[in-house]
């Protein structure tokens with residue numbers, strides 16, 4: 001989990017993409033980084049997740065006029081349409097002036113019509129979150145919500161054994177599983193609950209492969225290359241000697257604001273290309289961060305500075321990959337690639353049915369084909385998503 005590159009996120013503060021940062025610095029490409037899932041219902045202002053279960057129990061999204069607006073966007077599934085569809089509908093309502101609150105910057109999730117006994121027995125945690133983070137008891141009043149970044153479909157490229165793959169070759173002894181990995185089981189848009197595949201299926205598979213690899217190694221460890229040993233503390237040394245630098249919080253805030261504005265739920269051609277320039281500027285800030293506390297033990301300021309160096313790799317990969325993909329697909333939706341009969345859902349399969357690979361070195365992009373041949377079942381043909 002590493003949605004902390006965005007200003008609004010469901011993830012914990014520690015979710016800073018450390019694995020991806022390390023892989024990128026080691027020359028491993030990051031795959032499909034343009035595909036981020038926004039969850040529709042984060043508490044406005046806090047980002048904390050309000051589960052789909054609330055809408056599953058009958059919760060209704062309303063705009064400032066009290067209208068159940070999802071009836072217009074997804075007449076059949078309504079409030080239970082998929083996350084990206086609901087998120088985009090909410091942002092459209094807000095952008096078109098039908099948002100709620102003094103700044104018209106959120107919509108409302110209404111469960112006041114539910115029996116309080118149902119809320120107390122089935123959604124007690126949500127009631128607590130709403131009271132703590134929004135100051136609203138959902139038994140009495142609707143919860144203010146906005147889309148908030150939740151999950152990354154891409155990551156470190158792996159095969160289904162968890163082995164990291166570059167140009168079709170295994171990187172010996174390097175494995176990734178979980179949200180940091182891209183075994184590409186979710187394509188451009190994950191279904192809720194499917195992290196279980198990342199964790200249980202590919203976690204176990206990676207573990208088994210690692211055991212086999214370790215058993216096949218000689219007892220003696222190979223000698224350590226001294227240039228790698230010397231390289232390791234370089235970032236810490238830079239932080240310890242930086243003067244006239246940038247505050248970590250300023251650089252992180254600039255990154256998060258840029259990502260939210262230039263590469264959020266909806267993507268706009270001009271904003272994306274401006275975003276590439278801006279994130280390059282933020283990278284320069286990150287290269288000059290300075291910490292005032294140089295103490296050696298449990299120094300959280302140093303940890304945060306190092307974590308930011310990982311986040312910025314994730315942010316650059318995202319912005320540059322998203323700017324390059326000039327179609328809409330899954331969670332990546334651009335204004336200049338609308339839904340038309342020739343390009344259903346804005347997809348351009350002829351040119352863009354392919355995976356993005358972003359390399360840190362020179363922000364280089366490469367592409368690789370999508371594997372459309374499952375091992376043991378028939379492939380499912382691409383088709384238009386509709387609700």
Ligand SMILES: Cc1cc2nc3c(=O)[nH]c(=O)nc-3n(C[C@H](O)[C@H](O)[C@H](O)COP(=O)(O)OP(=O)(O)OC[C@H]3O[C@@H](n4cnc5c(N)ncnc54)[C@H](O)[C@@H]3O)c2cc1C
Pocket residue numbers: 001010011012014015018019049150151177178179180192193194195196198199
């Ligand atoms: C609020 C919320 C609700 C969700 N609900 C669902 C759901 O209902 N269904 C579903 O399928 N998915 C859900 N997800 C998504 C799912 O939880 C995540 O995709 C999944 O937990 C990711 O697991 P992971 O092991 O890859 O990463 P993590 O759970 O983030 O684990 C990474 C671990 O690495 C450790 N770590 C981090 N940095 C370092 C470092 N530098 N050195 C050493 N260790 C480090 C962390 O402490 C952590 O223990 C939800 C996510 C959120 C945020």
